[in-house]
Amino acid sequence: MNLLDLLLEPLGYGFMINALATAVTAAAVCAALSCWLVLIGWSLMGDAVSHAVLPGVVLAYVFSVPFAIGALLFGFLAVALIGAVRDTSRIKEDAAIGIVFSTLFALGLVLISVTPSQTDLGHIIFGNLLGVSKPELIQIVILGVLALGALLLKRRDFTLFAFDATHAHAIGLNPRLLGAALLGLLALTSVVALQAVGVILVVAMLIIPGATAHLLTDRFGRMLVIAPAVSVACAVIGLYVSYYLDTASGGMIVLTQGAVFALVYLFSPTQGLLGRRVSRSARRLRTPK
Numbered sequence: 001m002n003l004l005d006l007l008l009e010p011l012g013y014g015f016m017i018n019a020l021a022t023a024v025t026a027a028a029v030c031a032a033l034s035c036w037l038v039l040i041g042w043s044l045m046g047d048a049v050s051h052a053v054l055p056g057v058v059l060a061y062v063f064s065v066p067f068a069i070g071a072l073l074f075g076f077l078a079v080a081l082i083g084a085v086r087d088t089s090r091i092k093e094d095a096a097i098g099i100v101f102s103t104l105f106a107l108g109l110v111l112i113s114v115t116p117s118q119t120d121l122g123h124i125i126f127g128n129l130l131g132v133s134k135p136e137l138i139q140i141v142i143l144g145v146l147a148l149g150a151l152l153l154k155r156r157d158f159t160l161f162a163f164d165a166t167h168a169h170a171i172g173l174n175p176r177l178l179g180a181a182l183l184g185l186l187a188l189t190s191v192v193a194l195q196a197v198g199v200i201l202v203v204a205m206l207i208i209p210g211a212t213a214h215l216l217t218d219r220f221g222r223m224l225v226i227a228p229a230v231s232v233a234c235a236v237i238g239l240y241v242s243y244y245l246d247t248a249s250g251g252m253i254v255l256t257q258g259a260v261f262a263l264v265y266l267f268s269p270t271q272g273l274l275g276r277r278v279s280r281s282a283r284r285l286r287t288p289k
Contacts, residue, residue: 010243018132023235023253025144026193026205031231032151033189034210035223036182039162043207044094045082045183048101050190050202052078054108057124057194058115067124068139068191075187078104079180105199127198127250129239140192147188150181158182159220197250204254205231212261215271234260 010016037046053071060070078100085096112124132140151158157178160168165175186206193202213227238253245252266274 027231027235030205031209031227038210046206052104
């Protein structure tokens with residue numbers, strides 16, 4: 001079997017085409033948002049929102065409404081609760097995040113355990129990439145386009161907010177509103193990735209691509225290109241590897257992203273652990289004694 005056959009064989013199955021489209025969409029949207037999350041330091045917030053949508057998905061199943069509606073409602077609820085606890089008590093933000101996301105996630109687990117279902121709701125936790133249907137794919141693509149479009153449309157304002165919220169306020173922008181908008185897009189993006197990798201691994205797709213790009217460049221504009229490119233490539237490679245090795249597709253995609261991050265962490269020319277040492281050694285050799 002040659003390389004072309006290896007590439008084309010999985011595409012002969014409809015479920016693989018749906019899975020590939022879902023994975024690419026989720027990877028691109030998550031990676032774009034991850035650039036801002038990494039710069040602002042909202043990694044834990046991404047973890048919180050991605051876990052907090054679980055009870056919304058279960059309740060959506062119970063009431064026979066689209067999963068995205070329930071997930072979005074609980075994503076926004078998590079953001080509101082975190083802000084309320086932080087602003088109305090002496091509890092700091094990191095503690096508020098931990099309290100809200102762990103409580104809502106536990107609520108989701110309880111609801112799964114008591115909900116009679118012919119559907120394996122465990123797929124919500126671990127993802128069901130190979131089981132994505134056409135209607136679900138259309139829903140994911142629409143939500144992904146909306147989230148990515150909003151990020152690109154307001155990228156200058158979001159970037160200024162990430163680097164200097166005080167300056168953003170000085171030129172007439174509303175940092176609180178920009179922060180709320182980013183959190184809303186975080187909830188929307190979590191829903192997009194939910195079907196692909198499940199609530200547990202969503203946070204990886206929201207953090208690893210941005211962190212990888214941050215080690216490769218100091219320019220934010222380049223980050224917005226590198227992160228989605230790396231993330232989409234990892235999604236395609238991970239899905240193909242999972243097909244041929246018969247492994248969990250969502251887990252393999254995230255594992256591929258983690259492997260790429262490890263390589264960049266070690267060998268990035270400017271920020272890599274080994275790359276910096278090689279650069280320093282080369283400079284010493286070029287410096288005349």
